[in-house]
Amino acid sequence: MLLTLACGSILFPGFFVLGAWGLHQVLPQWPVIDCLTFSNRVVSSIQAVLASSSGIIVVLSCTDIITCRHWLAREYVWVLIPYMIYDLGAMYICYWYRNRGEDKKHSLAIFRNFLKHDRLMLIHHIFILIVLVPIAQVIRGERGDFFVGCIFTAEFSTPFVSMARILILWKKQHTFAYKLNGFLTLGTFFFCRILVFPFMYWSYGQQKGLNLLQTPFHIPFLCNVINAILISPQLYWFALLCRKAAQMFDTSQGKKDS
Template identity: 65%
Template sequence: MLLTLAWGSLFFPGLFALCTWGLRRARPEWTDYDCVMISTRVVSSAQAVFATGSGIAIIRSCKNVVTDRHWLAQEYVWFLIPYMVYDIYAMYLCDWYRIKEQNRRHSLIIFRNFLSKNRLMITHHVAILLVLVPIAQRFRGELGDFFVGCIFTAELSTPFVSLGKILIQLKKQHTLLYKVNGILTLTTFFSCRILLFLFMYWSYAQQKDISLFQVPFRIPVFCNVANAFLIAPQLYWFSLLCKKAVGLFDTPPAEKDG
């Protein structure tokens, strides 16, 4: 546990610092905000790859979705804790550089604006640390590694979201790559962050040989509550992605006529 926490505490900030240093040397014309923002997205994508890989390994090894165990189901959570702490700081750092380049507002004002602007994401991260981590590591006992693996695979959409942000920052949002990436973002987000919950309920139904509609009444109430808590922000973020996608493919009339 302690060794995994230490590795996570070194890896994520270290990768961020290395990326930022490399971008500043490779692209001296970029602003500090450009380098920091892109580095943040690279680290997020790296974490997503690790999480998705861990999740797939867990899912493939757990034939019994309730009782089978896999060491990654607990070990990767310890690796994830430092990332959640780092990511909150990285989000603030991006805001700090962005606003500092626009004006010289006081750091306290920047911090208050950061809390206001990112309250949903911060709440999401804090809830994972204070609620989901204790559930995953202690309260569930030795049951449900399969479902922990499923939750890990929700990160599959993150690299595509990150690439979209990077392309916007580089003013490449009118390229074919950006449009293809937008389609992949919507597809992976919907599959791995929304349909994922249906898949977990279906897997339990198959294991217990019951109807899918019986599952919510056969599992503990806190499981339904936890799933509702997890899927609610995903539905909100997916609605935002859909709005962006509509704008992406909605060509202005003047361009259509031309």
């Protein structure tokens, strides 16, 4: 546990700092904020690959979705803790560089604006740290590794979300690659961050001889509450992605018509 926490605490901030510094050396014409944003997106993608790979391994190894155990289901949570803390700091650093004044000092006003601007993502991260981590490591006991693995696989869509931002930094938002990445983002987000929840209910129902509609009434009420809390921001973000995709399609169609 301690070794995993220490490795995560070094790995993510280290990649972020080295990545931003290296980009600034190779591309000195890039603004610092672009180097920071690019590096942050790469680190997010690295974590997403690690998390989703761990999740897939856990899910495929569990023959009994209640009692089967896999060491990754517990160990990777210790990686998530330093990552979530790092990501909160990296988000603020990027926001500060984008909105800092001429004096280049941190201010309470900037911090308050940051809390308002990224409040949903902040709540998401803090909820994982103070609610999901204790549940995953202590409260659930020796059961439910399968469901922890399913939650890990939700990160599969993150590299595509990050790639969209990187393509924008490269001024490639009007290219086929950007549109293709947009469709992949929508697809992976829908399957891995939304359909994963009915999949977990369906898997439990299959083992217990229940259909999908019966399953929510045969599991602890707290599980339904937590799943509702988890899926709510995903539905909101998916709606935003659909809106952006529609705007992209309308823009492309407008260019063809003209």
